[in-house]
Amino acid sequence: MTLRNRNAYLSEFDWYRSRSINAPFDSMLNNKIACNEVLRHHIDVPPIDFIKNKGRLVSLTDISKSVQSEAVIFALDSVHTYFMKPLAAGKGKGVHRLDSLDGNLILDGISVEKQEILELLDGTDGWLLTHGVTQHPVLAELYSETTNTLRMITTRDHGGNVGLLFSVLRLGTVQTVPVDNGSRGGLVAHVDLESGQLSAARTLWSTDEFDQHPNSGATIKGIVLPDWQGVRDTILELADALPYLQFVAWDVLLTEQGPVVIEANTSSGVNIVQVWGPQRQGKLGDFYRQHGVIS
Structure with missing residues (x-):
């Protein structure tokens, strides 16, 4: 050039x-x-169910109640798909997909045991879980x-x-x-x-x-x-x-x-x-x- x-x-x-x-x-x-909260008044956006920040995991579906990671597994069974995203990163960095299909747990397209997802949730901080669409x-x-x-x-x-x-x-x-x-x-x-x-x-x-x-x-x-x-x-x-x-x-x-x-x-x-x-x-x-x- x-x-x-x-x-x-x-x-x-x-x-x-x-x-x-x-x-x-x-x-x-x-x-x-904040962006999700503003936009949802104007257009469909994926709901956010959980946020983890400063080591505290919060459920937004239960009036900002502190919960344990097991609550995510329980919710995933009915939601079926969550995307885990860092609170402050872009370009797809640190994004994971969690699925529950017929009782089987899947992480980024690979079948895993529950403990592997719990280790991911417990071992990282500064993320949110939003519904898959x-x-x-x-x-x-x-x-x-x-x-x-x-x-x-x-x-x-x-x-x-x-x-x-x-x-x-x-x-x-x-x-x-x-x-x-x-x-x-x-x-x-x-x-x-x-x-x-x-x-x-x-x-x-x-x-x-x-x-x-x-x-x-x-x-x-x-x-x-x-x-x-x-x-x-x-x-x-x-x-x-x-x-x-x-x-x-x-x-x-x-x-x-x-x-x-x-x-x-x-x-x-x-x-x-x-x-x-x-x-x-x-x-x-x-x-x-x-x-x-x-x-």
Whole structure:
């Protein structure tokens, strides 16, 4: 890549500076519990049942009652799937999937004894347990071993108008189970903002393209996401309902009942956008200029 071409791209430093765009509301989005509490008044979000912090495990379904880890096993039997997420980490780090299926316990896709899950719960601190959500069959067909989420970036201009800047579908692989994060080696397929049609998938770490999923063999390129117009309108309405936020990278799961917001992020690394071309003179660069991030 020539120096001239490199200068057409936004840098990680530009991304770092952009994280102040939502100030002073960054802390609300970065706090998974506070964010969940705000968003659930506007859209479906996965319920949070348990939080462990400073060594204390609390059940949110029982008026913030302190409990023992055995309570998680008991609840898992009826909930069937929990995702364990660190309170203060991103990019899929430290995420585990806990399942109960016909009396069998499964951790990250592997059958385990109860003691192994108890050791995980007791041996780590600073996490929450949120309900697993059943993804739309179209997504499950692409790759069923991970929950495959959309990253949808919305921005607000100086006139207060909200727009959808960019979207990709993230797909897990055998290397990333139980998460789908591109930063962990997953695939990302660009979503056409008008039609909801998927491009071939790429990775953040190579120039390879995948018309089909390398593990499931399912076709990716050309697939049209279900009810894309409805999903797009729902996320734009959500962004519009939060007028104090200028930039949000939404993690959205498509279900047969409609979109579910898994998380909201104060920024999205420029790498996931620029896999499909430089953005210094593109829409993201224009947005950064409006907010003084770049000149």
